[in-house]
Amino acid sequence: MKNSHKRTRGILIALLCTVIAGLAFAQKPEVAPPLTPLTADGVHDPENPALPSLQNPEESMATFPKDRRGEVQWVESLNQGVITPRKFLTGDSGEGEELKELDLDIIMKNTAQMPHVRFPHLAHTRWLACKNCHSEIFIPKAGANPVSMEKILKGEYCGRCHDKVSFALWACERCHSVPHPGSPPKWW
Amino acid sequence: MTSYKADRSIKWRFSILGVLAGLALLAMAPAKAEYADxxxxxxxxxxxxxxxxxxxxxxxxxxxxxxxxxxxxxxxxxxxxxxxxxxxxxxxxxxxxxxxxxxxxxxxxxxxxxxxxxxxxxxxxxxxxxxxxxxxxxxxxxxxxxxx
Missing domain, CATH: 3.90.10.10 (Cytochrome C3)
Known part of the structure; x- marks a missing residue:
């Protein structure tokens, strides 16, 4: 009787271990998952004879800083000097639009129960020229841009780049980063 | 003593199963496609x-x-x-x-x-x-x- 009790307890502990291990692996890929090779990414033709000449993502991005979803953090990569992308076609000087770094945060407060959105100009102006966004995508005037998640999903406003080329909509906290009295504890 | 050993081996088996289940879940996660091709x-x-x-x-x-x-x-x-x-x-x-x-x-x-x-x-x-x-x-x- 005592033995069977012990065995049941053992099995229960083992099951608990199973669930914990499963959850740990499923939800927190702290070790970034391997980057999809070109032959399996669903867009490159595996029969293309030139495919072996193209660089695989793993070769360049394996060590780049990643967010909790395992996506490359491009702004962080630039800030840390992991990458040194050119400012002009042939180097860091040349002909073309100037990169004017602007350290100005915009807080967007029309976010219902979600934390307010902090838009950092600085992170964006290290990559983009003013005219990339102003005034075609964003009117440079407070309150003049009725941004919503629906419009972003449709590819308007932030959605022109975000969720396509820059980080996706599933990392809520990267934009909704300013809690306010009406915002709930983090559930996402 | 024997049954204690048996319990331990069961525990290990389940832990390994757990790790495998975790890996399987990882493999089932949607393919990473943030490269913006x-x-x-x-x-x-x-x-x-x-x-x-x-x-x-x-x-x-x-x-x-x-x-x-x-x-x-x-x-x-x-x-x-x-x-x-x-x-x-x-x-x-x-x-x-x-x-x-x-x-x-x-x-x-x-x-x-x-x-x-x-x-x-x-x-x-x-x-x-x-x-x-x-x-x-x-x-x-x-x-x-x-x-x-």
């Missing part, structure tokens, strides 16, 4: 070429966004630039670099024209694309032999 198929299929796959990640490591999107005039829209080989050879769009000077030249057809035939123009891996369109697979694509 742009598939450009405005004219390629019709011309018997594979569609172009533009790897954003590869270029973003080397250039700030504004080099292409402000200085070279690329619109922020997949397929919105109506790029043709004539424009490229004339030094426009891709041709500003892919001219044998800054980067390799246009004779390497298959380096760009590397997509699965029949894949429509889109940005690969966006949420809308993932929810609305199933992943593109070679088997689903119309069987058209791509010409060199």
């Amino acid at each position: 742009v598939i450009i198929n405005n004219y390629a299929d019709a011309a018997g070429m594979r569609p172009v796959v533009f790897p954003h990640w590869f270029h973003r490591i080397r250039f700030r966004c504004k080099v292409c999107h402000a200085d070279l005039g690329f619109q922020f829209k997949a397929g919105g630039n109506k790029i043709t080989m004539a424009k490229i050879i004339d030094g426009k769009f891709c041709g500003a670099c892919h001219n044998g000077e800054v980067a390799w030249s246009v004779e390497n057809c298959n380096m760009c024209h590397s997509g699965i035939p029949g894949t429509p123009t889109h940005i690969h891996g966006s949420t809308v694309q993932r929810l609305v369109s199933p992943p593109y697979k070679a088997l689903n694509a119309p069987q058209q032999p791509a010409q060199q």
